[in-house]
Amino acid sequence: MGPRNRLISTATTLLSEEGVHAVTLRGIAKAAGVSHGAPLRHFTCRAELLSAVAAAGFAELLERGENLRETGPRERLIAACRGYIDFALSNPAMFELMFRHDLVDAQDPGLSSKSSAVFELFAHLVGDVQGEGWHPGTDSRLVAASLWAALHGLAGLWLWGGLAGASFTPTIDVPLAVTLEAYLGPN
């Protein structure tokens, strides 16, 4: 593993253990045991390093979506939805970083390709369920966008704290079930 990948790895660890505020160039350099200017030998700026970290986050999300065990299209989509929520709550700092354009460069090729691959996979899962007569005739990517947004907002608001600790639900599974039922019907 070269120094570039070592910095990405160090930053990823620092991110998950300390949160978004800890992934400063100087903090990453210190955690990697190098001087404060060393990271800029391998990345043109902080955003480029963090973009590589965020791209790894989208890659993990993609991997989760590709390794679904469920066989039925509908069950696969539901599992993917639960997987998205699970990813966000298991990696809150990574989830935050992935959507923070002030920390990450949206134009970064490695990042944008990974994020759009996640969306395309999700749209494909939606399309498979449409083949069973769900939302027929609507663009898969349109339905996928709406459903993804519902999940994304649920994870975001939960982590934000607007729903967690609320009296009406102890866990995110309860509002998640409402969301899934709204889109996919009972069960």
Place this chain on the structure above:
Amino acid sequence: MGPRNRLISTATTLLSEEGVHAVTLRGIAKAAGVSHGAPLRHFTCRAELLSAVAAAGFAELLERGENLRETGPRERLIAACRGYIDFALSNPAMFELMFRHDLVDAQDPGLSSKSSAVFELFAHLVGDVQGEGWHPGTDSRLVAASLWAALHGLAGLWLWGGLAGASFTPTIDVPLAVTLEAYLGPN
């Protein structure tokens, strides 16, 4: 208007015109025509000032929700949903600030009271539609949380750029219609 409110007003203007990155204590001080240390005479820290700005954002959102013209419960809820999206897209920097816990103090009384008031109003609008037989027997706040999250995620992803510029929709109204139909049925 005292100096405290003048700083809040200046910060709000700076936020909408320049974005989140511009609302630094020193930037606000300069825009207000005072020295860099003056704002800390009226706020204990930057987060307290920005919390007051964000609270004003939630207050405006609350006002929108209270001034809905529609008479029918269902029409009122739909209008509130569209109003949330419209607020986010009309005030993207404010919308971002309101949910950025690294910039704002979630425990700030003025902020948390305003944000929970918005949620309570939304839950009330949901409850009125439930009285017409929609999602009967489910806690209004639970349905409200799920629906709010769907709208919140849609606005967030749109502003993030993951959906905007996508080939499948020119405006946010198209995926929004999908979301509203999923929750509220046709029309």
Place this chain on the structure above:
DNA sequence: TCACGAAGTAGACAGCGTCTACCTCAGTTT
């Protein structure tokens, strides 16, 4: 007249991203 509190100023400090000049050293070319 004096005291006091609100408000503002100016300087300092550490931490940040970034830039630059310098150093080291393995590998390749001449």
Place this chain on the structure above:
DNA sequence: AAACTGAGGTAGACGCTGTCTACTTCGTGA
């Protein structure tokens, strides 16, 4: 063998940031 080259790392500087502190100014009430 000597010279060059480029990857990688170091150290210092710059301007920016939030925050703290000491000092000033000024209107008001005792």
